[in-house]
Amino acid sequence: MTSDSPSPLRFGPVSRRTFLGTSGAAAATLLIGRTGEAFAAETPQKGGTLTMAIWPDPTALVCAFTTSDQVLLASSKMTEGLVAYGYDFQPQPRLATAWTLAPDGLSATFTLRKGVKWHDGADFTSADVAFSFMQLLKPNHPRGRGTFANLTAVDTPDAHTAVLRFSKPSPMVMNALSAFESPILPKHVYEQGDPLRNPANNAPIGTGPFKFVEWNRGSHITLERFPGYWAEQKPYLDRIVMRVINDAGSRAAALETGEILLAGPNPVPYSELARFRSNPKFEVETRGEELLQHAQAIQVNLRNPDLAKLEVRQAILQAVNREAMARAVWYQSGKPATGPIPYQAGDIRLANPPAYPYDPKKAEALLDAAGYPRGADKMRMKLRLDWVPLGEANLRGAEFVKQSLQRVGIDVTIRSSDLPTYLKLIYTDYDYDLNLFLYAPIFDPSMGLQRFYWSKAARPGSPFVNASGYASPAMDKILEEAATEIDPAKRKALFHDFQKLAMTDLPILPLLDLDYTCILSKRVHDLMAMPEGIRGSFADVWLSA
């Protein structure tokens, strides 16, 4: 399985749609069968130390109170969620072995795994689950108050049963129970004092396959096999060493010397991907991002009277050659977006929303019609373009957009800032015109996308939400219904309506669906058994000689 010969299962929207179109169970079997096939040739070997890169140095090792990617990467090996999600986006047992959602959607009962131990030897019980949701995640997780807004209580009728009670149906919660979204933490460790300052945040005690050994800040994090892990035989690895390597060039070198065996997401400069793809010692994976998904888009400030005109927004989208942008900016690690939901999302993605193909002539005609003829300097209007300072590809993207718009007579000034300044300009002051940004739609649009389109999500000071000033009663209605609809088919239909309306109103101009990459040595096996990929627990990962 080389990564540059995309298997239809992994990539093709058509085949993904087909297999997800069948019933969930059948699809799951098909999928497990296929991934199993790919790896079944070899039986896992025990032992070995997996060295991997992590950057920048995480600020904590538990992802309950701070959730930057590197914290997720570390936390997910030591702590677990109630479930994990497969390539079909269906839950699979972890700390919970079975679950039922009540027909009215107002409660969900979880049967918890028996015989699970915390790393300090204590027993895992339903009290830990109740405490984690009500005392830790809901009040203190950065997204907790949103995700668990309707979660009113967690009942614990016995030590191995937890019942989540909702004030309104919350299908989204059922999709937010993974280790990296909702890690379950030990009550006996967090009971006393301020959870945000608990020493265990930097030296986690979890139920995961690996336990914490040491964190030498700025240098490395060492984890070792937890012998009391509930899954027999697992994990296979003896140790995981995460080395802090901040420079992309240095990461490439460390991979080549074999000092690290694994790095992701997007560990090396895009320009170097081809070199790793052709090197037989490495695998370049684009799987393992399906749960988050990634996209690049322009958020438009509708408070600007020029941009409030729909024709202008249509013209901007049609002026950008997204095929060329995927090539020039992302070195083919992306493809033109058809809407806000990327191709990895399966059949929740609408096949044919209103489309705006690249057509600079049409763009010019639209701008003429909107009342913006070219002036004496050949320009029609002036706009500022901000870009999210997370990676150099965004600056190149901004340059690409600038040149594209310049060609149709829109004079663009690129404004560069560091992250806190950027967040303040865009999400607090709303002092911008166009914002080229990245977002993770997440496989449940109520979690990942609602915030950009829902008028009530707009709050000055909250980053990465609706900053367009977009307020559509029709859109609000669709999103609010989808957030409480527990019938999967009806919910899917609502999301299709959402995409249609999003691509009609265009408060956000989707540009590209992005493939994030992960580079691993061929000695590393079964990393992609689950779509959590590098953010997974690594219980299944093993090393060959």
Add this chain to the structure above:
Amino acid sequence: MAKAKTGKPHGGLATFFTRRLIQAVPVLLGIVLFSFVILHLAPGDAIDVMAGEAGTGDAAYMAQLREKYGLDQPLHIQLLRYGTQIAQLDLGYSIRNNAPVRDLILQRVGPTLLLMGVSIVLSVAMGVLFGAVAAIRRNTLIDDLISLVALLAYAMPIFWIGLMFIILFSVTLGVLPSGGFYDVVRQDVGPLARGLDVGRHLVLPALTLSLFYFAIYTRLMRASMLEVMGLDYIRTARAKGLGAAKVTIRHVVRNALLPIVTMLGMQTASLLGGAVVVETVFNWPGLGRLTYDAVFQRDYSLLIGILLMSSILVIIINMLVDLAYSWLDPRIVAR
């Protein structure tokens, strides 16, 4: 200043240090005040960054955090709180890193001092040696070669030299590790083996960091030597029959070292800045990278803590430099 004839500090060493330490207090206060104000002028705070990293932040959650850490207070109240805390020699708590600032700095200061120390010694030693040789053999092939190497070292960006070293010595030749402080995979090794291992990891970053300063010292030393060599007292020394080696070592080099010492004092401070780049390229777990991250994460208490510590370092180094002056040239008295 040129009154006393001894090389001793005015009024003895104890008085010198006491006076300097008293003088340092307002300087440090000024640094705390200045960095506090200037850092808070930058838009956004640590809570913004945390919410940004989380993908989104609930407004109530962010307000709760701000209240908890006192970030919702007016600036002068925050400053007052911070000042009181510093006065009690407490550097505070880093919200971002869930750890006391003092611990964070202490963890990282060792590797940085090691890297800085070795780089300074290496660059001064090489710079003085090559500069002196170039001056003595001026306008010869050796002089031209040394000048060429110095020019190249001066002109090449540090991070590029670092990456080239990694590609040559780690990737291609495989003789040295590409980064890190020691081999983190090997466990249970004795202190001697660990020391050697650190040494191996130190070679490339120290070489990279010292190359740039080596170039400066070489050029400075060469120019300074040439100037001194033309002075009257050198002619006198030759006239009274001293051998060429004695003249060079005792009279020329010693006097030519003064500008090197000045430069050394100034550059020790800026070496911290250069270390950010080298620490990033070589994953050296030092203060430079901690500082860099603290700026972008708006981790003010950590940042001011680091600035404060660096200022203390610079003050100490300046004291040592002044002492070195009077040792090299007894006419200069350290006060």
